Amino acid sequence: MATSQNELGRPDSPSPSYDLTGKRVVVVGGKTGIGLGMALAAHAAGASVTVASRRSASIVDHPELAPFDQLVLDISHEDAVRNAFNDIGSLDHLLVAAGPTDGSWGAFMDEDMRGVRSYANSKFLGSWACARYAAPKLASNGSITFLTGGIAARSKIGMTAVTSTFAAVEALARSLALELGPIRVNAIRPGFIDTDLWNFLSPTDAADVRGKVRTNFPARRIGYPADVGHAAVFLMTNPYVTGTILEVSGGETLVDWQF
Ligand SMILES: NC(=O)c1ccc[n+]([C@@H]2O[C@H](COP(=O)([O-])OP(=O)(O)OC[C@H]3O[C@@H](n4cnc5c(N)ncnc54)[C@H](OP(=O)(O)O)[C@@H]3O)[C@@H](O)[C@H]2O)c1
Numbered sequence: 703m704a705t706s707q708n709e710l711g712r713p714d715s716p717s718p719s720y721d722l723t724g725k726r727v728v729v730v731g732g733k734t735g736i737g738l739g740m741a742l743a744a745h746a747a748g749a750s751v752t753v754a755s756r757r758s759a760s761i762v763d764h765p766e767l768a769p770f771d772q773l774v775l776d777i778s779h780e781d782a783v784r785n786a787f788n789d790i791g792s793l794d795h796l797l798v799a800a801g802p803t804d805g806s807w808g809a810f811m812d813e814d815m816r817g818v819r820s821y822a823n824s825k826f827l828g829s830w831a832c833a834r835y836a837a838p839k840l841a842s843n844g845s846i847t848f849l850t851g852g853i854a855a856r857s858k859i860g861m862t863a864v865t866s867t868f869a870a871v872e873a874l875a876r877s878l879a880l881e882l883g884p885i886r887v888n889a890i891r892p893g894f895i896d897t898d899l900w901n902f903l904s905p906t907d908a909a910d911v912r913g914k915v916r917t918n919f920p921a922r923r924i925g926y927p928a929d930v931g932h933a934a935v936f937l938m939t940n941p942y943v944t945g946t947i948l949e950v951s952g953g954e955t956l957v958d959w960q961f
Contacts (some may be wrong), residue, residue, distance in 0.1 A: 719939055720747055720935050720936070720939050721747060721748055721939065722744055722747040722748045722749035722794075722795075722935065722938060722939065723747075723748030723749075724748070725744075725748070725749045725750070725794040725795060725938075726749065726750050726751075726752070726792065726793045726794050726795075727741075727744040727749040727750070727751045727752070727793070727794060727795045727796075727797065727938070728751075728752045728753075728754065728790060728793050728795070728796050728797070728836070729741040729744065729751060729752070729753050729754070729797045729799060730754045730755065730775065730777060730796070730797070730798045730799065730800045730828075730832050731754075731755050731798065731799035731800025731801065731849075732751070732752075732753030732754065732755065732770070732797070732799060733753050733755045733757060733759050733764070733767060733772070734755075734897065734898060735799070735895070735897035735898060735899060735927060736799050736849060736892060736895055736897060736927045736930045736931075737753070737755075737797070737799030737800065737849075737927075738753070738766065738767075738927060739895075739926065739927020739928050739929075739930050739931035740797050740799055740847075740927070740930060740931045740934040741753050741769075741770055741797075741931075742766075742769075742927075742928070742931055743928065743931025743932055743934055743935050744795070744797070744931070744934065744935060744938070745769045745770070747935050747938075747939070749794075749795070750771075751769065751770045751771070752770060752771040752772070752773060752790065752793075753767065753770045753771070753772055753773070754772070754773035754774070754775040754786060755774075755775060755800060756774065756775065756776045757774070758772070758774050759772065773786055773789075773790070777798075777800055777824065777828030777829075777831055777832055778823050778824045778827070778828050780827075780831050783828075783831040783832055783834075783835050784831075784835045786835070787832075787835040787836050787839055788835075790836075790839065791839060792839050792840075792841070793836065793839055793840060793841070793844070794840070794841045794843075794844045794845075794938075795840075795844050795845050795846075795847070795938045796832060796833070796836045796840065796844075796845070796846045796847070797846075797847045797849075797934055797938075798828075798829045798832045798833070798846070798847070798848050798849060799849045800824075800825075800828060800829075801824065801825040801828075801849065802820070802821055802824045802825060803898075803899040804902065807860055807861065807863075807864075808860055809859065809860055810862045813863075817863055818862075818863040818866075818867075821863045821864070821867055822863070822866075822867045822870070825867045825868075825871065826867050826870045826871055826874070829848050829871050829874060830874060832846075833846050833848075833874070833878055833882075833887070837882055837885065840885050841885075842884050842885065843884065843941065844885055844886075845885060845886040845887065845888065845937060845938050845944075846875075846878065846882070846885065846886070846887045846888075847887075847888050847889065847890060847934055847937050847938070848871050848872075848874065848875050848887075848888075848889040848890070849871075849889065849890050849892065849930075850868035850869075850871050850872050850889050850890070850891045850892075850947070851864070851868050851891060851892055851893075852891055852892065852893045852894075852949070852951045852954040852955045853865050853868060854868035854869045854871075854872055854891055854947075855891065855949075855955045856954075856955045856958075858960065858961070868891075871889060872889050872891070872947050875887050875888055875889040875945065875946075875947065876945045876947075879944040879945030880945070883944065886937075886941075886943060886944035887944060887945065888937045888943060888944060888945070888946045888947070888948060889946075889947050889948070890930055890933050890934060890937070890947075890948050890949075890950055891947050891948065891949045891950070891951060891955075892925060892929075892930050892949075892950050892951060893915075893919065893925055893949075893950070893951025893952045893953075893954035893955075894911070894912075894915045894919070894924050894925055894951075894952070894954065895924070895925040895926065895927060895929070895930060896924050896925065896926055896927075897927060911961055912924055914959055914960075914961070915952070915954075915959075918957050918959040919951075919952040919953050919954055919957065919959075920952065920953030920956060920957065921952030921953055922952075923952065924952075925950065925951070925952055929950055930950050932950075933948055933950045936948075
């Protein structure tokens with residue numbers, strides 16, 4: 703197709719579009735929480751979406767998953783990831799939202815290394831494996847998006863394993879943007895998003911944290927999976943964003959706050 707040119711002799715910019723009609727999107731960790739928010743946003747934008755994670759969720763019990771194809775996949779096992787992407791075949795966009803939501807919390811000197819090994823194996827090497835085995839199947843105008851968290855930029859005592867792992871995933875995004883181009887590779891860095899991740903808090907503590915977020919974060923509210931889903935659609939559809947860490951945090955990293 704000929705590219706039209708503007709009065710400066712440059713190719714016309716494509717119209718901004720958030721349309722994913724005809725695109726195939728795989729969301730690893732897409733059956734709950736932020737990943738589900740991404741999957742719903744991609745589906746609303748017209749994509750056909752496959753969600754993958756360890757659980758097998760029936761549509762009767764989880765009608766929110768009805769729009770999606772489902773896969774059972776544990777990303778901490780390289781062979782399983784390789785086989786999954788061989789089965790999936792070609793795709794346009796990969797979103798890796800999965801991550802452990804327990805463990806690895808504790809003061810650095812109080813812990814041995816089992817926690818960080820397990821955490822990094824799932825979050826960092828799992829993200830790596832998904833990218834490694836999806837890349838040969840991705841469209842050349844496609845993209846990969848990883849998911850980290852505000853703590854990557856502003857650590858808290860007792861969160862060293864999470865901070866370090868998220869920072870490594872962000873470095874992976876920048877590095878792969880170079881190695882895999884023209885496939886684009888980015889990461890989203892969310893702030894406090896209202897998901898089941900926070901269920902380990904007692905109702906009183908949860909209310910306390912939510913209050914602190916509303917008071918301290920510049921956006922003055924907690925975040926929702928749909929906020930991150932919106933950002934994921936932007937990263938999938940904007941053809942010139944790569945190697946970027948897109949913060950969707952309500953301004954979390956601008957302020958000093960504690961749980
Ligand atoms: N919520 C927040 O405020 C927040 C803030 C910053 C960063 N984050 C990060 O965002 C990510 C998603 O968290 P969330 O809040 O959406 O919690 P969530 O609802 O618990 O999501 C975690 C997802 O990861 C999947 N998962 C975990 N281990 C997996 C594995 N080995 N293989 C495949 N899938 C796996 C889980 O599904 P299965 O159990 O079915 O495998 C689940 O769907 C996490 O990495 C979290 O640290 C969250």
